[in-house]
Each structure stands twice: as structure tokens, then as C-alpha cells.
Amino acid sequence: MPLERTLSIIKPDAVAKNVIGQIYARFEAAGLKIVAARMVHLSRGDAEAFYAVHKERAFFKDLVGFMSSGPVMIQVLQGPGAIAKNRELMGATDPKQASKGSIRADFADSIDANAVHGSDGAETAAAEIAFFFPGVNVYDR
Ligand code: CMP
Numbered sequence: 371m372p373l374e375r376t377l378s379i380i381k382p383d384a385v386a387k388n389v390i391g392q393i394y395a396r397f398e399a400a401g402l403k404i405v406a407a408r409m410v411h412l413s414r415g416d417a418e419a420f421y422a423v424h425k426e427r428a429f430f431k432d433l434v435g436f437m438s439s440g441p442v443m444i445q446v447l448q449g450p451g452a453i454a455k456n457r458e459l460m461g462a463t464d465p466k467q468a469s470k471g472s473i474r475a476d477f478a479d480s481i482d483a484n485a486v487h488g489s490d491g492a493e494t495a496a497a498e499i500a501f502f503f504p505g506v507n508v509y510d511r
Contacts, residue, residue: 371450373448373450373452374448374449374450374452374453374492374495375405375446375499376452376456376488376489377444377445377446377447377488377502378397378444378486378487378488378489379442379443379444379445379488380442380443380486381436381437381442381484381485382437382441382483383436383479383483383484383485384478384485384486385409385441386440387477389485393473396459396473397445397456397459400449402447402449402459403449404446404447405448406445406503406506407443407444407445408443408444408502408503409441409444410444410502411442412442413438414434416438417433417438419501420437420498421437429481436482436483444502446506453489453490453491453492453495456488457488457490458472459473460474460486461473461474461475462474463484465478465479465480465485474486
């Protein structure tokens, strides 16, 4: 499996629940290393720019409002097959559909307050890492 980097965000609901450490422990137990991290309170403009791909979707306004409602913890995860591995750990977008034992099944309340975000592919991962960590080279390992 290729060594990859992916962008992960612990969303305002999970930060408010004080479960950053529990979520980090899951990344680490799965062999993912946290190679960059910072806590940020996103402005509406930051959230709109980050989620621009969804701007025509009906949920966009709520998504932007939620993501700028409190601090988020943003990290770059690195490991073999990190992009798919992180998505497996997160579980389905809607926590009602998320597999038992996944982060969303255990910590998320709704499709909006769904605890975590993770890049969905290699191109998205490179773009999302560059958005929040312009100094981090996705190919530098
Ligand atoms: P995330 O992985 O951060 O990517 C976009 C977010 O939009 C998603 O998680 C959900 O929190 C939110 N969202 C709200 N409604 C929907 C929906 N119907 N489909 C996909 N994402 C949704």
C-alpha cells in the first residue's frame, strides 16, 4: 500500500464533546501518524472556501454555519493507504448509516454534526492539505 497523506478535521461538535484525544488514539492505533496539526475557529469565509465544491447543495448554508460555530482541530494524517484508512475509521457521512465502532457511529449526532471530515481521494487530499497547511508538501516524506 502506498504511503499517503490525507486531511482530517475534528468538527466543532466533537471538539465540544472533548473527544479529540479519543479520536487521535483511533488514528494512531490504525497506524496513521499525525504529521501536522492546528486548532482553528474558522470564519464563515474560510468554511465557504474549504467546502466550495458543495456550494450548490441545499445543505451548504447549514454546513458553513456549523463549521464556523466553534473551534475545529485540523490534522494531516500519514500512513499506508491513509486516505481510505481514514474514511474507514470515520464511517459513513450519516452517522445512522455508519458502521459499528466507527468514529461517526460513536461520536456523531447527525449528518451535519458528524464529528469528522476526511479527504475523499488523492487529488482532494492534496488540495485540502494545501488549503490549511500551505507549508506541508504532500510528497515530502
Ligand atoms: P464532510 O465529510 O465534512 O463533507 C461535507 C459535509 O456536508 C458532510 O461531511 C456532512 O457533514 C454535510 N452534509 C449535510 N447534509 C449532507 C448530505 N445530504 N450529503 C452529504 N453531506 C452532507
